[in-house]
Amino acid sequence: MRQYLKMDEWSIIEESFDPSTHEISESIFSIGNGYMGQRANFEEKYSGASLQGSYMAGVYYPDKTRVGWWKNGYPEYFAKVLNSTNWIGIHVLLDGVALDLAQCEVKAFVRELNMKEGYLSRRFTAVMEDGKELRVETVRFVSMKRHEIGAIRYAVTPLNFSGMITFVPYLDGDVKNKDSNYEEKFWLEVEKNAGPERSYLTLKTKKLDFHVTSVMSFDVTKNGTALELQPVLVENEKYVSSEVSFETAKDETLTLYKYVANVTSRDHGLGQLVEAGTAALSAAKSAGFDVLLQEQADAWAEKWKGSDIIIEGDVSAQQGIRFNIFQLNQTYTGEDDRLNIGPKGFTGEKYGGSTYWDTEAYCVPFYLSTADSSIARNLLIYRYKHLEKAKENARKLGFTKGALYPMVTMNGEECHNEWEITFEEIHRNGAIAYAIYNYVNYTGDKAYLGQYGLEVLAEISRFWEERVNFSKEKGKYVMLGVTGPNEYENNVNNNWYTNRIAVWTLEYTLEVLEELSKHEPARYKELVEKLGLREEETSKWKDIIANMYYPLDNERGVFLQQDGFLDKELVPVKELAPEHLPLNQNWSWDRILRSCYIKQADVLQGLYFLGDRYDLETKKRNFDFYEPLTVHESSLSPCVHSILACELGYQEKAYEMYLRTARLDLDNYNNDTEDGCHTTSMAGTWMAVIQGFAGLRVHNNELVLRPFVPSHWMSFSFKVMFRGSRLQVNVTEDSIIVANETETPAAIRIYDQSYTVGAMGEVRSKKSSMTV
Ligand code: BGC
Numbered sequence: 001m002r003q004y005l006k007m008d009e010w011s012i013i014e015e016s017f018d019p020s021t022h023e024i025s026e027s028i029f030s031i032g033n034g035y036m037g038q039r040a041n042f043e044e045k046y047s048g049a050s051l052q053g054s055y056m057a058g059v060y061y062p063d064k065t066r067v068g069w070w071k072n073g074y075p076e077y078f079a080k081v082l083n084s085t086n087w088i089g090i091h092v093l094l095d096g097v098a099l100d101l102a103q104c105e106v107k108a109f110v111r112e113l114n115m116k117e118g119y120l121s122r123r124f125t126a127v128m129e130d131g132k133e134l135r136v137e138t139v140r141f142v143s144m145k146r147h148e149i150g151a152i153r154y155a156v157t158p159l160n161f162s163g164m165i166t167f168v169p170y171l172d173g174d175v176k177n178k179d180s181n182y183e184e185k186f187w188l189e190v191e192k193n194a195g196p197e198r199s200y201l202t203l204k205t206k207k208l209d210f211h212v213t214s215v216m217s218f219d220v221t222k223n224g225t226a227l228e229l230q231p232v233l234v235e236n237e238k239y240v241s242s243e244v245s246f247e248t249a250k251d252e253t254l255t256l257y258k259y260v261a262n263v264t265s266r267d268h269g270l271g272q273l274v275e276a277g278t279a280a281l282s283a284a285k286s287a288g289f290d291v292l293l294q295e296q297a298d299a300w301a302e303k304w305k306g307s308d309i310i311i312e313g314d315v316s317a318q319q320g321i322r323f324n325i326f327q328l329n330q331t332y333t334g335e336d337d338r339l340n341i342g343p344k345g346f347t348g349e350k351y352g353g354s355t356y357w358d359t360e361a362y363c364v365p366f367y368l369s370t371a372d373s374s375i376a377r378n379l380l381i382y383r384y385k386h387l388e389k390a391k392e393n394a395r396k397l398g399f400t401k402g403a404l405y406p407m408v409t410m411n412g413e414e415c416h417n418e419w420e421i422t423f424e425e426i427h428r429n430g431a432i433a434y435a436i437y438n439y440v441n442y443t444g445d446k447a448y449l450g451q452y453g454l455e456v457l458a459e460i461s462r463f464w465e466e467r468v469n470f471s472k473e474k475g476k477y478v479m480l481g482v483t484g485p486n487e488y489e490n491n492v493n494n495n496w497y498t499n500r501i502a503v504w505t506l507e508y509t510l511e512v513l514e515e516l517s518k519h520e521p522a523r524y525k526e527l528v529e530k531l532g533l534r535e536e537e538t539s540k541w542k543d544i545i546a547n548m549y550y551p552l553d554n555e556r557g558v559f560l561q562q563d564g565f566l567d568k569e570l571v572p573v574k575e576l577a578p579e580h581l582p583l584n585q586n587w588s589w590d591r592i593l594r595s596c597y598i599k600q601a602d603v604l605q606g607l608y609f610l611g612d613r614y615d616l617e618t619k620k621r622n623f624d625f626y627e628p629l630t631v632h633e634s635s636l637s638p639c640v641h642s643i644l645a646c647e648l649g650y651q652e653k654a655y656e657m658y659l660r661t662a663r664l665d666l667d668n669y670n671n672d673t674e675d676g677c678h679t680t681s682m683a684g685t686w687m688a689v690i691q692g693f694a695g696l697r698v699h700n701n702e703l704v705l706r707p708f709v710p711s712h713w714m715s716f717s718f719k720v721m722f723r724g725s726r727l728q729v730n731v732t733e734d735s736i737i738v739a740n741e742t743e744t745p746a747a748i749r750i751y752d753q754s755y756t757v758g759a760m761g762e763v764r765s766k767k768s769s770m771t772v
Pocket of ligand 1: 343351357634636680
């Protein structure tokens with residue numbers, strides 16, 4: 001871990017250039033707009049270590065599975081978000097010599113990610129080998145308003161010389177995924193044209209026939225006056241460029257404005273890509289860079305209106321939480337229900353850019369509270385649309401009915417191929433069911449259940465029905481050979497969390513059926529027919545609910561993570577010498593699996609999800625037992641511990657857990673940020689503040705708050721959207737103020753007191769102490 005970024009409330013700032021941290025910065029300073037994302041690569045040539053990354057949401061490649069020993073049921077491919085045409089490139093030459101920050105001295109370097117207005121900027125002075133000094137200032141963004149548009153302003157000023165400056169803006173499709181399984185390139189050229197007005201390049205994927213067209217155009221000004229351009233046009237394999245050169249005197253500023261439209265066959269017909277790209281590009285170019293930049297600031301102001309968190313008294317925490325909110329909003333904007341949130345967003349290639357249970361378990365709460373409910377709804381509909389594939393997946397594994405959603409997917413098909421995860425980490429099905437409950441409970445949108453929710457719930461319930469078996473020996477239903485959320489144990493029997501979430505799904509499905517039969521009888525009938533749901537199935541579900549086996553330690557009064565957990569040697573993490581940690585880098589896999597150490601919240605994940613079904617004493621006993629054994633080697637873990645610790649009044653512990661992920665990428669805490677940011681766990685950090693410190697829940701149609709201010713902060717405030725209202729919540733040591741910024745009244749509860757915050761109204765409450 002090395003902290004090299006400047007503390008600032010609204011920006012991420014790097015104040016000198018260090019090639020050894022460049023790839024980390026490339027991840028951290030990434031920009032995105034939900035439709036495309038771009039690592040913070042330099043526009044000009046850079047011959048040092050770099051992961052060049054431009055990604056188009058939903059454009060992926062089914063890379064043939066690479067595995068040592070094939071097992072029946074493995075997926076044929078691993079879906080990868082595709083590294084696409086490098087659209088940002090601008091070669092810069094000084095009297096014919098390329099500007100390359102790996103080959104010159106770099107002075108006064110500042111790189112800034114302006115999170116308030118949504119752009120990336122850079123300024124530096126390059127000292128070339130021959131002593132020429134060039135001042136460079138750049139700004140770039142991908143437009144939130146015009147999602148196919150990226151724009152760059154690239155200004156250079158010779159400081160101590162006059163000479164010929166050449167710009168070569170280009171589109172380069174000869175790119176490769178770093179994580180390609182067979183070192184293969186995934187793109188083929190379709191067509192290209194380098195023209196005086198605009199150039200374009202169309203590529204298609206070798207499989208699946210995704211087409212992506214990038215169209216570029218540019219202007220150049222000298223000291224603000226437009227120059228006439230007579231570009232030298234170049235076309236090479238998967239490459240187009242335009243070269244323009246200008247005699248430039250010392251202190252004159254030459255500015256290149258590069259506009260690019262990236263359009264894909266996901267949104268346009270194959271024959272229309274160039275036309276669609278050109279139209280989007282022309283509109284953007286005629287608006288001009290400054291207008292586009294202002295639109296960007298306005299769009300981000302809107303985003304922040306619903307999602308900002310203000311922390312007083314701790315700039316580092318303020319920067320950390322805003323960075324997380326910023327990255328989440330850059331990754332998913334929710335307009336397109338075919339898209340989802342990869343664990344690394346658009347900031348790197350690890351994890352394939354696909355969808356994991358992270359979305360339902362961690363991201364859905366963020367979007368539910370910070371955006372219009374249609375956004376979280378689209379995340380749910382994404383899974384609804386994959387229901388048929390989830391059923392196919394269950395058949396492929398030998399189940400006669402039901403649906404098993406994939407652990408990792410791009411299009412609904414499973415593409416993960418480690419047996420203990422692919423076949424055994426079936427708890428993901430529970431998170432998908434839980435997200436439906438979470439959405440309906442938060443938004444009150446019960447109509448969703450009849451429209452989409454019930455079908456998913458019923459098919460998941462059918463899966464659980466077939467996945468359990470009745471143990472004659474125990475006289476109970478059991479679930480054998482699973483991996484729980486804790487991936488540091490595999491092939492265990494009766495993982496408490498999985499058994500519990502399975503039974504919870506059955507309970508909730510029955511509840512929804514009952515509700516529908518009462519309130520929407522016609523739809524109920526239709527769905528029962530469509531699903532072919534038989535009475536013997538629902539009876540079986542009831543029997544499983546009544547007779548499921550849960551491993552317990554009666555002496556300690558805790559739920560056991562799995563049948564054999566107490567056979568392990570239980571030595572708290574704090575007794576391990578520091579050189580053993582992290583275990584995944586220092587221990588053999590075998591040693592990890594036999595140990596008692598827990599990678600991420602497991603039993604505690606269940607107590608978090610089903611929090612209103614367990615009393616504080618039960619939560620406390622389990623927390624006290626499991627927290628000392630947890631190594632939190634998944635960044636998804638500390639937030640759940642933090643939230644429970646808040647509930648239990650363990651405020652210091654809660655803060656310690658929150659800190660584990662608050663600045664995970666900014667401080668490169670896990671030494672892996674160069675692979676990309678931990679986007680989905682950023683939602684977990686948000687949860688730690690909102691559901692942890694602020695204690696936000698939705699219960700009986702009220703938004704419940706039980707806040708406290710961590711002792712390291714003076715106060716904090718946040719925005720939250722709830723059933724048509726937008727609330728600003730301010731929490732200080734001794735008061736809580738909830739202001740309604742909309743005309744829609746909101747039913748809230750602060751501790752145990754209920755209120756209605758009227759249109760544009762306000763509620764003030766004195767803070768009572770926590771009752772634990
Ligand atoms: C975690 C999983 C998670 C995945 C992607 C793994 O390390 O154990 O729970 O889904 O990362 O974030």
